[in-house]
Amino acid sequence: MSDVPSRVVLREVGPRDGLQNExxxxxxxxVTLVEELATTGLLEIETVSYVHPRAIPQMADAAEVWAGVRQRPEITYSALVPNLVGAQRAISDGFTDIEVVVSASRTHNLRNIRRTPEESLDGIGEVVALAHDAGVRCQVIVATAFGCPYEGELPTDQVVAYAVRAVDLGADSVCFGDTTGMGSPPRVRRLVGSFRDARADAVLSLHLHDTRGTGMANLAAALELGVDRFDASVGGLGGCPYAPGASGNIATEEAVYLLEEYGxxxxxxxxxxLEVAAIAQRLVGRELPSRVLTAGPRTRLSN
Structure with a gap:
C-alpha cells in the first residue's frame, strides 16, 4: 500500500463518453451538465468530441456546446479528436487539451476509425506535432488495452508497444482504455507494471469500465501501483458504440467514494x-447504474 498516492486527479468524461451512447x-x-460538473471540485472535464456526425451523431453539436460553456479558469476542458482534421477544429475552437485514440486491437481500430493501429499512430504523430505547435497538450488513449470483443486476449507486449510508440511520438500522456470492460486486477497489474518498466517517467492514466463489475477493483489495483489519474463518468454514463455490450464507465461518485476510503x-x-449525478439522470431520462447514487455514501444515515 506504500505506493498509494496521496492525491488523485479524476477526469470527468460523462459529457463526451457518457452522452455519446445516449x-x-x-x-x-x-452545456448545463458541463457547468454543473464544474461546481463539484473536478478540475478536468472531457467536454466534447470532434468526430464526424455520421459516425457519432450525438456529438454533432460539439462546437455549439463548447461555445455555450462558461469556462472556469481552474478547470482543464478537453476534447476527443479522431484525426488531424478533428484536432484542427478543436484547436481552432480554443481547446488547450485534446485526446486522440488508437486501439491495441487491429479489428476494433478498423471498425472504429477505419485504419490499422500502425496507420493511426502515423497520423497521431501529425496530431501531436500540430498540437504542440499551437501550445496544446495531447494525450494518446490506447483503447481495448485489456482485451477486445472481436479478437479476445491481446498480448501485453503489443499493447505496451503501441503506448511506447505514442510516448516516442511526443504524447504528453498515455491512457490505457478498458473499452470493453474486460479488465481485471491481475491484468491491470500486468499492463501497468510492463509499461512502467518500459517508460517509467511517462504520465499514465486509466480509463476503466464497469461492464463486468470489476471497475472499482481495477481502480484499487492501479491505485496500489501508484497510478494517480483516472477517467470516470458521472452516474456511470457511457460505453463504446463500437464494442457490443460495453456499457458503463466507472461512476465518478463511486470513484470518489472509494478514494476517500483510502484516504x-x-x-x-x-x-x-451526487446532486449533479441526479441531474444527469434526469437529462438522459433513465436510471443510471451508479450504486453510490442509489444508496448514497455510507456516512448517510437513515432517520
Missing amino acids: PPVATADK VETGVDLDRL
Whole structure:
C-alpha cells in the first residue's frame, strides 16, 4: 500500500463518453451538465468530441456546446479528436487539451476509425506535432488495452508497444482504455507494471469500465501501483458504440467514494457530485447504474 498516492486527479468524461451512447441530448442540456460538473471540485472535464456526425451523431453539436460553456479558469476542458482534421477544429475552437485514440486491437481500430493501429499512430504523430505547435497538450488513449470483443486476449507486449510508440511520438500522456470492460486486477497489474518498466517517467492514466463489475477493483489495483489519474463518468454514463455490450464507465461518485476510503484526496465534493449525478439522470431520462447514487455514501444515515 506504500505506493498509494496521496492525491488523485479524476477526469470527468460523462459529457463526451457518457452522452455519446445516449439518445441525442439537447445542446443546452449538455452545456448545463458541463457547468454543473464544474461546481463539484473536478478540475478536468472531457467536454466534447470532434468526430464526424455520421459516425457519432450525438456529438454533432460539439462546437455549439463548447461555445455555450462558461469556462472556469481552474478547470482543464478537453476534447476527443479522431484525426488531424478533428484536432484542427478543436484547436481552432480554443481547446488547450485534446485526446486522440488508437486501439491495441487491429479489428476494433478498423471498425472504429477505419485504419490499422500502425496507420493511426502515423497520423497521431501529425496530431501531436500540430498540437504542440499551437501550445496544446495531447494525450494518446490506447483503447481495448485489456482485451477486445472481436479478437479476445491481446498480448501485453503489443499493447505496451503501441503506448511506447505514442510516448516516442511526443504524447504528453498515455491512457490505457478498458473499452470493453474486460479488465481485471491481475491484468491491470500486468499492463501497468510492463509499461512502467518500459517508460517509467511517462504520465499514465486509466480509463476503466464497469461492464463486468470489476471497475472499482481495477481502480484499487492501479491505485496500489501508484497510478494517480483516472477517467470516470458521472452516474456511470457511457460505453463504446463500437464494442457490443460495453456499457458503463466507472461512476465518478463511486470513484470518489472509494478514494476517500483510502484516504486519498480528490478535491471533489461528493455530496455536490451526487446532486449533479441526479441531474444527469434526469437529462438522459433513465436510471443510471451508479450504486453510490442509489444508496448514497455510507456516512448517510437513515432517520
